[in-house]
Amino acid sequence: EVLEEIHNGSTGGHLGVTKTLGKVRERFYWVNCTTDVKEWCKKCVVCAASNAYRSSVHETTGQTPASIVMGRELRLPCDLKFGCTPGDDVAGEDYVSTLRQRMDDIHERVRSNIQGASDRMKETYDINANDGRYQPGNQVWLYNPQRRRGLSPKLQSSWEGPYEVVTRINDVVYRIQKLPRGKPRVVHFNRLAPFAGSNDEQAEARVRHVSPPDSELSFEEFMLLHSNGQKARYGVTREEPRDLFQTPADFCLAHCVAADLRMSRGIALIFKKAFGQLEELRRQRPEVGRVLQITAAEQEKERSVFYLVTKQLSHHKPTYQTVWDTLVELRDVLLSQSISSLAIPKIASGLDGLDWRVIRSMLEVLFRFTGIEILVCCYNPRRSLNEKTVDCFFYQTSRCKNGSFCRYRHGPEDDTIR
Structure with missing residues (x-):
C-alpha cells in the first residue's frame, strides 16, 4: 500500500527508482526497502508502457523522445544484462558543452524530419484535394455534421443542399445560398462538394414525401388516440421562446385566419400590418380548410407566408376537424414547393381556445414522414418572464415536495414564480 500510493498515486507520478526510494525513506523504513522499490518500479505497467513509447523511434521526428529530451537513449534491461556498446569518454569539464552540441544536432535533424513529413502530408492531400474552382451559379452540397434533434446520428445525412454559389470571396472561401430562398452564408471550400443535379420537380417531391409503412390515420382515429x-x-416540431418574425429567412411563416380575413386582433393583426396583401388573399377565394399564400416575390421579401383558413368568421371558433383539414392542405402545399422549414406560433390555441397539446400532436402525425421541420415560436413580449406556464406533474399525480417554491404551476391561482 505504501508503494502503491507513493509511486502510483495522484502525487506519485510514476517516478524512477531513485526518486521513489527518496520519497519512501522520508517517511518509512523497512528491511530490503531498496530491493522492494526496484521490483515495484520494474513491474509497473505504466512505467513499462512509457519506456516503450520513449525509447521507440517516431516516424515524424526520426528520433526517440528520450534522445530529444535528454540527449541520449534510455538504458533498457537488456543493456544492464548484456552491457552497452562502448561510447566516447568525455571529461567532466567538457560534458556540458558536448551534451549541448549533441542535443543541437539532434534537434536540427528533428526539424528537418518534421519539415519532410509535412511536405509528404501536403503532397498526399493535394492528390485528391479539390482546388476550389467553383464559379458563381454552380450548385454544391454543404457538409454539416451537426446533430438534428429527434434523429439518430447514424440515420441522418451530414450533407445538405443543394446550395448555389453566390460569390467567390477568395481561393478557399465562398458565399453560398440554399435554394430556393435561403439565407447567404460564408463557408470554406473543404465543406463543399459538387452537386450533380436531380430529377424533375415532381419526382423530387415524390422522393421527399416518404409514405408511411401503414395507412395514414384518419381524423377520427387520431382523435380517438390523442x-x-x-x-x-x-421530432417534427420544436418549441423555442423566440420572436416569430426574427426567425431565419429560410423559414416560411404560417398562422390561422378566418375566411372573412378581418384579422383585427391577436397575432393575425400583426401579420396584417407586417405583410398586408389583403386583395391578393381575397383573389384566392378563402374557404375553410384552404391555405392561402403570399409568395416572396409578391411581398418583395425572402420568404413566403401561409394563411390557414380554419373558420368562417373571425368571431367564430375553429374545430379540430377544420384544423386537421387545413394542416393536410398545408402539408401538400409545402411538399409541392419543396419547402422544408416552417415557423409558426401556437396555432389555434390562443384566442381560438383549442388545446395546444392536441394541435401539436396533429403536426407531429401529419408531418412525420415529410422531412419538414416546424419551429414553434412561443415568445410573448407582454408576458412576464417569471410567469409559470407548465403544470407540475407531481402536483397533479400526488404531492409536490417543493410546495409554493416549485418552478411549475400548481393551479390557476399559481401564476408567478415566488
Missing part, C-alpha cells in the same frame, strides 16, 4: 392528452412526438 384527444385525451396522449402526446405524439416524432
Whole structure:
C-alpha cells in the first residue's frame, strides 16, 4: 500500500527508482526497502508502457523522445544484462558543452524530419484535394455534421443542399445560398462538394414525401388516440421562446385566419400590418380548410407566408376537424414547393381556445414522414418572464415536495414564480 500510493498515486507520478526510494525513506523504513522499490518500479505497467513509447523511434521526428529530451537513449534491461556498446569518454569539464552540441544536432535533424513529413502530408492531400474552382451559379452540397434533434446520428445525412454559389470571396472561401430562398452564408471550400443535379420537380417531391409503412390515420382515429392528452412526438416540431418574425429567412411563416380575413386582433393583426396583401388573399377565394399564400416575390421579401383558413368568421371558433383539414392542405402545399422549414406560433390555441397539446400532436402525425421541420415560436413580449406556464406533474399525480417554491404551476391561482 505504501508503494502503491507513493509511486502510483495522484502525487506519485510514476517516478524512477531513485526518486521513489527518496520519497519512501522520508517517511518509512523497512528491511530490503531498496530491493522492494526496484521490483515495484520494474513491474509497473505504466512505467513499462512509457519506456516503450520513449525509447521507440517516431516516424515524424526520426528520433526517440528520450534522445530529444535528454540527449541520449534510455538504458533498457537488456543493456544492464548484456552491457552497452562502448561510447566516447568525455571529461567532466567538457560534458556540458558536448551534451549541448549533441542535443543541437539532434534537434536540427528533428526539424528537418518534421519539415519532410509535412511536405509528404501536403503532397498526399493535394492528390485528391479539390482546388476550389467553383464559379458563381454552380450548385454544391454543404457538409454539416451537426446533430438534428429527434434523429439518430447514424440515420441522418451530414450533407445538405443543394446550395448555389453566390460569390467567390477568395481561393478557399465562398458565399453560398440554399435554394430556393435561403439565407447567404460564408463557408470554406473543404465543406463543399459538387452537386450533380436531380430529377424533375415532381419526382423530387415524390422522393421527399416518404409514405408511411401503414395507412395514414384518419381524423377520427387520431382523435380517438390523442384527444385525451396522449402526446405524439416524432421530432417534427420544436418549441423555442423566440420572436416569430426574427426567425431565419429560410423559414416560411404560417398562422390561422378566418375566411372573412378581418384579422383585427391577436397575432393575425400583426401579420396584417407586417405583410398586408389583403386583395391578393381575397383573389384566392378563402374557404375553410384552404391555405392561402403570399409568395416572396409578391411581398418583395425572402420568404413566403401561409394563411390557414380554419373558420368562417373571425368571431367564430375553429374545430379540430377544420384544423386537421387545413394542416393536410398545408402539408401538400409545402411538399409541392419543396419547402422544408416552417415557423409558426401556437396555432389555434390562443384566442381560438383549442388545446395546444392536441394541435401539436396533429403536426407531429401529419408531418412525420415529410422531412419538414416546424419551429414553434412561443415568445410573448407582454408576458412576464417569471410567469409559470407548465403544470407540475407531481402536483397533479400526488404531492409536490417543493410546495409554493416549485418552478411549475400548481393551479390557476399559481401564476408567478415566488
